Amino acid sequence: IGSFFQERPVLKNPFLEDALLRGYLRRHLPQEAPFSDLCAFGERVANEVDDWGRECEVTPPRLVHFDPWGRRVDHIVTSPAWKRMKDLSAQEGLVAIGYERSFGEWSRVYQMSKLYIFSPSSGLYTCPLAMTDGAAKVIQSIGVSWPVDEAYGRLTTRQPERFWTSGQWMTERQGGSDVASGTETVAVPQTDGSYKLHGFKWFTSATDADMTLTLARAQDRTGATTPGSRGLSLFYGEVSRDEDGRLKGIEVQRLKDKLGTRQMPTAELLLDGLPAHRLSEEGKGVASIANMLTITRIHNSTSAAAAMRRVVQLARDYATRRTAFGKLLKDHPLHMQTLARMEVETRGAFLLVMDVCRLLGREENGMATQLDAHLLRLLTPVAKLYTGKQAVAVVSEGLESFGGQGYIEDTGLPGLLRDAQVLSIWEGTTNVLSLDVLRSVARSSGMVLHAYFTHAKSLLAGASNVSSLAPAVKAVDGALSELEDFVQIAATRAPGYLELAA
Numbered sequence: 001i002g003s004f005f006q007e008r009p010v011l012k013n014p015f016l017e018d019a020l021l022r023g024y025l026r027r028h029l030p031q032e033a034p035f036s037d038l039c040a041f042g043e044r045v046a047n048e049v050d051d052w053g054r055e056c057e058v059t060p061p062r063l064v065h066f067d068p069w070g071r072r073v074d075h076i077v078t079s080p081a082w083k084r085m086k087d088l089s090a091q092e093g094l095v096a097i098g099y100e101r102s103f104g105e106w107s108r109v110y111q112m113s114k115l116y117i118f119s120p121s122s123g124l125y126t127c128p129l130a131m132t133d134g135a136a137k138v139i140q141s142i143g144v145s146w147p148v149d150e151a152y153g154r155l156t157t158r159q160p161e162r163f164w165t166s167g168q169w170m171t172e173r174q175g176g177s178d179v180a181s182g183t184e185t186v187a188v189p190q191t192d193g194s195y196k197l198h199g200f201k202w203f204t205s206a207t208d209a210d211m212t213l214t215l216a217r218a219q220d221r222t223g224a225t226t227p228g229s230r231g232l233s234l235f236y237g238e239v240s241r242d243e244d245g246r247l248k249g250i251e252v253q254r255l256k257d258k259l260g261t262r263q264m265p266t267a268e269l270l271l272d273g274l275p276a277h278r279l280s281e282e283g284k285g286v287a288s289i290a291n292m293l294t295i296t297r298i299h300n301s302t303s304a305a306a307a308m309r310r311v312v313q314l315a316r317d318y319a320t321r322r323t324a325f326g327k328l329l330k331d332h333p334l335h336m337q338t339l340a341r342m343e344v345e346t347r348g349a350f351l352l353v354m355d356v357c358r359l360l361g362r363e364e365n366g367m368a369t370q371l372d373a374h375l376l377r378l379l380t381p382v383a384k385l386y387t388g389k390q391a392v393a394v395v396s397e398g399l400e401s402f403g404g405q406g407y408i409e410d411t412g413l414p415g416l417l418r419d420a421q422v423l424s425i426w427e428g429t430t431n432v433l434s435l436d437v438l439r440s441v442a443r444s445s446g447m448v449l450h451a452y453f454t455h456a457k458s459l460l461a462g463a464s465n466v467s468s469l470a471p472a473v474k475a476v477d478g479a480l481s482e483l484e485d486f487v488q489i490a491a492t493r494a495p496g497y498l499e500l501a502a
C-alpha cells in the first residue's frame, strides 16, 4: 500500500493570511479597533467554524411533511451546525455591524470584511444573512414602525435568542428575472387592513427563516389586480405555526435538488392565505425591494471574492506541501504563474467589492456626494455580474491546482465550485444585470457613466508617473468626450429605456 501520504492543505486564520485585506483596512479605516475582532474571528473560522460548514454540507436539510400521526407539519430539518451558524451570526454581529455603525462610513467595509472571512466556511449561512441584511435595509428605508419595528430589532440584534433571519420570495414559475410579468401571487385585503397572500413561490432559499419580504398583486374591491410592474406591491409576512404545529398559510411543496448550495434549504412554497402586511405603496413593489437587491448583490459579490480568496489561499498552502518532478509545486514557475493569475483576479474582485462597500457606507452615513451615489448605483450590478462569473473561473482553476484531489468530494474542494456556480444566477443573472447597468445609465441620462469616468480619471491622475497607464488615461478622456454616444447606445440596447431617459 506504500508509506507515502500527502499532507492536506491547511486552512490558517483567513484574516492573518490575507495581506491585501489587512493592507486595505489599515490604509482606509481610521481606527485600529476592528483588527482584533477580525483577527479573533479569523481564528474561530479556521479552528471551529470551518468544520461546522463541512457538517452543513454533509448533513443537508430535509423536509418532513407529516408527523407520525399523519398531521401535515412541513418541518424543514436542518443540521445542528446550521443552527450554530445562526447563533454565531448574531453573536458576531454579521448583520448588526451594518446597522450599529460604530465605524461610521467604514461600518459596511468592516461588516463585509467579516463576511468575507466567514463566507467559504459558513455552510452557505451567508445566504440567509444577505437576505436578512437586505430586509433590514428595506425596513429602515421605509421607516422602522409598526408592523415591522419588532422585526427590524430582531434582524439587527446581536442576541442569538432574539435573532431572526428573513427570506426574499420574488421568483415564481413564470419569471425570476421578469418578476413584473411572472408574479401571479395575489394579496387579498382583510377588514383590519392586513392581507392574505395566495400564490406559489418557485424558489425560496433558507426557508427556515422567521419572516419574509415578498411581492404580490393587491386585489381591489372588485377582486381585480393590475398586471405588470405597476401592479406589484411589497409585503411583509411572518413564518409562524398554529397551535397544531402547522405553518400558517404556507405549505412547503418540496425542497429543490440542487447542483450546489446543498447546505441550505431552497423550497417551493404554496402560499395559501399567508397573513401579510403591505409595506410599499401599491404598485411600488419592485422599486421598494430594489434596496434589498442592492444589499444582497453586494453580499453576493463579497461571497464571490471570498470564494476566490479561499481557493487561492488553499492552493498556495498546498504548493508548499506537494512535490512533483523532484521539487515542491511552489518551485515550478509555471504552476506559480497560474497561482499568480488567480491572485490578480482575486485582488481585482476584492478591491472592486470593497469600493462598493465603501460607497454604501458613505451613502448610509449621509456622506455620499452625487458622484458617490452615481458610482454606487452603477458599480453594484457591475461588481455582482463580474465577480459572479470570475468566481467560477478562478475556483475551477483552483481545483485543478490540487490535481486529482481537487475533484475528490471529501476534500471539501468540489463544494467550492458547486457553490460558486450559483453566484452568477441568483440575485439577477449576468445579462439581466447588464441590462440593469444600462437602466442606470439611461435613467441618469448618462450621469452614472460621467461619474465613473471622472472617478477613473482622478484615480489615474494619482498614478500619472506610471507610463504604462497612459493608454488608460487616453481611453478615459476619449470616453468622457463620447459620453453622449454611450448614453444613446445604452438607451437603444435596452429596449424601452430611451423613453425612460427622455
Ligand code: MFK
Residues within 6 Å of the ligand: 126, 127, 128, 130, 131, 168, 170, 171, 176, 177, 178, 179, 180, 205, 229, 284, 286, 287, 288, 290, 291, 293, 294, 296, 297, 299, 300, 303, 426, 427, 428, 429, 432, 436, 439
Ligand atoms: C451569498 C450571498 C447570496 C445572496 C442571497 C441569495 C439568495 C437568493 C435570493 C434570490 O435570488 S432573490 C431573487 C432575486 N431576483 C432578482 O434579482 C430579479 C432579477 N430581475 C431584475 O433585477 C429585473 O431587472 C427587475 C425585476 C428589477 C425588473 O423589474 P421591472 O418591474 O421590469 O423593472 P422596471 O419597471 O424597470 O423598474 C421598476 C422600478 O424599480 C423602477 O423604479 P420606479 O418605479 O420608481 O420608476 C426602477 O428604477 C426600480 N429599479 C429596478 N431595478 C433597480 C431599481 N432601482 C434601484 N436599483 C435597481 N437595481
Ligand code: FAD
Residues within 6 Å of the ligand: 168, 169, 170, 171, 174, 175, 176, 177, 178, 203, 204, 205, 206, 258, 261, 266, 422, 425, 426, 427, 428, 429, 430, 431, 432, 435
Ligand atoms: P429566467 O428569467 O427564465 O432566465 C433564463 C435565461 O434568460 C437567463 O440566462 C437570463 O440571463 C436570460 N434572460 C432573461 N431575461 C433576459 C433579457 N431581458 N435579456 C437577455 N437575457 C435574459 N429567488 C427568490 O426569489 N428567492 C430565493 O430565495 C431564491 N433562491 C434561489 C436559490 C437557488 C439555488 C437558485 C438557483 C435560484 C434561487 N432563486 C431565488 C431564483 C433566482 O433568483 C432566479 O432563478 C434568477 O433570478 C433567474 O430567474 P429564472 O430562473 O426565472 O430565469
